[in-house]
Amino acid sequence: MDQLTQIIAIVGVVLYWLILGVVAIRIVIKRRSIGVSFSWLLIIYFLPFVGVFAYLLFGELHLGKTRSNRSKAMYKPYAEWFKALYEHNAHKPESQSHYAIPISHLCDTQLRIPSLTANEMVLKHTTDDILNSIISDINKAKNCIHMEFYIWHPGGLADEVANALIAARQRNVAIKLLLDAAGSRQFFKSSWPKLMTDAGIKVVPALIVSPLRMLFRRMDLRLHRKIVVIDNTVGYTGSMNLVDPKYFKQSSEVGEWIDMMVRITGPVVPVINTVSSWDWEVETNERFLPEQPPAAESTHTSSLVQVIPSGPGMPEDVIHQVLLQSLYQARTRIVITTPYFVPSEYLLVALVTAALRGVDVNIIIPRRNDSTMVKWASSSFFTELLNAGIKVHQFNGGLLHTKSVLIDDEHCLIGTVNMDMRSLWLNFELTLAVDDVKFAYKLQQLQQSYIDDSEQLTLAQWNERPWYKRVIEQVFYLFSPLL
Numbered sequence: 001m002d003q004l005t006q007i008i009a010i011v012g013v014v015l016y017w018l019i020l021g022v023v024a025i026r027i028v029i030k031r032r033s034i035g036v037s038f039s040w041l042l043i044i045y046f047l048p049f050v051g052v053f054a055y056l057l058f059g060e061l062h063l064g065k066t067r068s069n070r071s072k073a074m075y076k077p078y079a080e081w082f083k084a085l086y087e088h089n090a091h092k093p094e095s096q097s098h099y100a101i102p103i104s105h106l107c108d109t110q111l112r113i114p115s116l117t118a119n120e121m122v123l124k125h126t127t128d129d130i131l132n133s134i135i136s137d138i139n140k141a142k143n144c145i146h147m148e149f150y151i152w153h154p155g156g157l158a159d160e161v162a163n164a165l166i167a168a169r170q171r172n173v174a175i176k177l178l179l180d181a182a183g184s185r186q187f188f189k190s191s192w193p194k195l196m197t198d199a200g201i202k203v204v205p206a207l208i209v210s211p212l213r214m215l216f217r218r219m220d221l222r223l224h225r226k227i228v229v230i231d232n233t234v235g236y237t238g239s240m241n242l243v244d245p246k247y248f249k250q251s252s253e254v255g256e257w258i259d260m261m262v263r264i265t266g267p268v269v270p271v272i273n274t275v276s277s278w279d280w281e282v283e284t285n286e287r288f289l290p291e292q293p294p295a296a297e298s299t300h301t302s303s304l305v306q307v308i309p310s311g312p313g314m315p316e317d318v319i320h321q322v323l324l325q326s327l328y329q330a331r332t333r334i335v336i337t338t339p340y341f342v343p344s345e346y347l348l349v350a351l352v353t354a355a356l357r358g359v360d361v362n363i364i365i366p367r368r369n370d371s372t373m374v375k376w377a378s379s380s381f382f383t384e385l386l387n388a389g390i391k392v393h394q395f396n397g398g399l400l401h402t403k404s405v406l407i408d409d410e411h412c413l414i415g416t417v418n419m420d421m422r423s424l425w426l427n428f429e430l431t432l433a434v435d436d437v438k439f440a441y442k443l444q445q446l447q448q449s450y451i452d453d454s455e456q457l458t459l460a461q462w463n464e465r466p467w468y469k470r471v472i473e474q475v476f477y478l479f480s481p482l483l
Helices: 002-029 034-046 049-056 065-087 099-112 127-137 157-171 185-189 193-199 268-284 318-328 347-354 372-379 382-387 421-426 439-454 459-463 469-482
Strands: 116-123 143-150 175-178 202-206 227-230 233-236 262-265 303-310 333-337 360-366 393-394 404-407 411-413 429-435 454-457
Touching: 065 185, 065 268, 099 303, 099 318, 099 429, 116 127, 116 439, 127 157, 127 227, 127 233, 143 157, 143 268, 175 193, 175 268, 185 193, 193 202, 193 233, 193 421, 227 268, 233 268, 233 411, 262 268, 262 393, 268 303, 268 318, 268 429, 268 469, 303 318, 318 347, 318 404, 318 411, 318 421, 318 429, 333 393, 347 382, 360 372, 372 469, 382 459, 393 439, 404 439, 439 454, 439 459
Parallel strands: 143 175, 175 202, 333 360, 360 393
Antiparallel strands: 116 262, 116 303, 143 227, 227 233, 233 262, 303 429, 333 404, 393 454, 404 411, 411 429
16 A cells, blocks of 8 residues: 555656646747746746646637637738738828838738828827717717727716717617627626617627636737727727726726827728727628728828737737837837836837937836736836936826827827737737827827826835835746736
């Protein structure tokens, strides 16, 4: 009996180290950044059983066999749709600034999506302005409305948007609503899905979270895009979910969420609509490729826009590459707004290098955050940032949720992407690279209003923090590549 027990123990130990070794080898051969690999190795060796299970669930980018097969079958028709845009009269590569040229080349090779001019963009940054504008455009809809959001939370003006959609459907407007199943779980628990469905609106939850699916698809992949397209002519995107902040996360004690959206008209709207079409088909296997944009009447005085989608099934690292390119070509000033600041090693180096070569680098983040892990991980980078002369502004007016990057007050990136690993490599995201000095000026004014409502963190203040906070920061720093 003792001998059998001893054999079982030896076999158990061998299996234990064999499993750890196989997972460790898998982590190494995937050739991700050293920080990501190191963090996973720490987890599986310090928390072996939990770590191995966590890696199986969250360690690799599994979209799921069904969605992956659909994506592969979709490449050709969508590639042909985007290819036709290179012949559109709004494709004017010769009109690009020196900021836009390398980003455009990058997107040409990675995404095969061209930049287009002749777009009109209106920056909106208050809840009432954003949601009332969307409602107004819904009320004018004649043919179709396509919407997708990470979060739809019932209450306030969000309910008025829902009522406007039902009224539009009663006018025979075709409506498709794609919502992330996890982010919009309160919506799906409410009465709105049935009311909308009964009215004839197609309501689809994306990336449903289920224990039965966890071994076949990574469970924390999320549809993080925010898109509204009306009649293929009017579009919205930006940082704001379909929520009224007065009714959203009031118990989290971070204040109301502060966001920004852009209202867009012009040939880039069908491009955004095609990104939405891609997401709808991946989830439902139904295709509704929109019509190509009509010829632009004028291509000389309006915004030149590059649409940059990212996420599983699309070229990896493209958003990260665009961000790096933007930071390295800055000459005088960089201003970044993000609610979650957990940069990659490369982004951190780019920011520090920019500051050391004389660029005025500003990072605006909320003073209070709804994610404790992100708060500590973000803080772990402050010493390096402040030592390089980077200005860290802590926003006091609520949870600043706007995602924007402004380069030299001339070129900007706006959209749904946070400066963290989840947005850069995991989620379905959307960014617009806008080459328009007038629009950049409006964004600069908005960012300055955030700075005016912020307190700048100084190196002296930061060095006075208690020792235990430094320890917590370093612990979270080790795992920051996974947040």
